Amino acid sequence: VAGWSAPLALARVTEAHASRHAAKHRRHARRKSHRRRRAKAAAASLIWSDEFNGPAGAAPNSSKWDVLYGGGGFGNDELQYYTTNSSNIAQDGAGHLAITALSGTYTGSDGVTRNYTSGAMQTLGLFQVKYGQLEARIQLPQGQGLWPAFWAVGSNVNSVGWPQSGEIDMMENLGNDPFTVYGSIHGPQTGVPNGYGRSEEHTSELQSHHD
DSSP, X not given: OEEEOOOOOOOOBOOTTOOHHHHHHHHHHHHHHHHHHHHXXXXXXXXXXXXXXXXXXXXXXXXXXXXXXXXXXXXXXXXXXEXXXXXXXXXXXXXXXXXXXXXXXXXXXXXXXXXXXXXXXXXXXXXXXXXXXXXXXXXXXXXXXXXXXXXXXXXXXXXXXXXXXXXXXXXXXXXXXXTEEEEEXXXXXXXXXEEEEEEEEEEBOOOOOOO
16 A cells, blocks of 8 residues: 655544534444444454654655655646655654755656645555555645645556546545545546546534633
């Protein structure tokens, strides 16, 4: 499984305009679901992790991550050039990886010129898993045009292409709405060039009450 992350502290998920009874039922169901997941996680074995505990300015661990380089749009008409520069992607010396989007003209070794730079990385060729639980703690940035994501595609993507490889988007966010995250799945579908796709939206909400 290949994935990349970009700068989530996701608070309680709520659904607007629901009745009080329905909301209470959902909270109860979520608590039961969370308990089941915690029980499963306790019984599982950790097989891969990265706490980003390197020194400030250090690149991601190359035995775990492949840092992407290029400005070809990556199939999404993306406007930035992904670089390996520490100004775009580096550990901060405090247990975090900082991925930073910057405005400024950049021309890469492939001759492509972009007006923005950023960072992205994947585990393709270094780690893959078929079953299990993938999780990350990610702080989301805010700003028009930003689109941070944490996702996975099949490790056979380079041989079969997309969407035949399948894709699981665990978190996507639009920078102009930092409190809404999207989860999606994609896969092949006969007669549909871009395949099958289904998404779900979650909104983080903080409520303060005065008694």
